[in-house]
Amino acid sequence: MVREYGCDMRGMLSFQILWLVSKKPMHGEQIAEEIRKRRGEKPKAGTIYPALKEMSSRKLIKGRKSGKTITYSITPAGEKAVSQAITYFVRSFGDIFKSA
């Protein structure tokens, strides 16, 4: 996926999902589509749903089912996590971003 550029950027998926959900409650397909807009490739169902499930089990997000969709929103624990993750992210990679 990103290997062509000489580096992977895996491991950022949960962070990005958490950030997206912190901005606006969304269901899986919407989240996948938002990621596609940014990365150029849409995560597959087998990628997105296990990630959502795992984050739910860790109480970072919670889902409310309505019909065939499950809308996820962030929990207080998720808010705290995303805030700390952003701090780490900016501290770690901020200068790369500034150099662009």
Added chain:
Amino acid sequence: MVREYGCDMRGMLSFQILWLVSKKPMHGEQIAEEIRKRRGEKPKAGTIYPALKEMSSRKLIKGRKSGKTITYSITPAGEKAVSQAITYFVRSFGDIFKSA
């Protein structure tokens, strides 16, 4: 490492190394120290040297040995790779930075 915050940020190591080396030729220990400044934790020897070796084998960086140190600098292929990776990075995660 970042798990405490609710997300991992693995997979960014090679990208960060490549970016650092593109700014200034460095040897392994210097690179590890630069990463420590940013992330708070210094990658272990067993992390940094295999990564450097792999990137050398892909001709993204090249090392020149002098005494006990090997100073790595970026190659033309590495320049191209880091430039594309930065573009992808900003496109994918730029709005997270802006939100911080």
Added chain:
DNA sequence: TGCTATATATAGGACATGCTATATATTTAA
């Protein structure tokens, strides 16, 4: 009522990351 599209779930696996532990080479200090 069937047909199709949408949304979610999950097993199983390929692959990469980054670790621990250990080993070796080189430099410096005693």
Added chain:
DNA sequence: TTAAATATATAGCATGTCCTATATATAGCA
């Protein structure tokens, strides 16, 4: 010249990511 510190190398492994393939449930339309 030993001893200690520094720099690099590598085997082996636990973990996590994200995939393919497949299955199920719901919704909307003919």
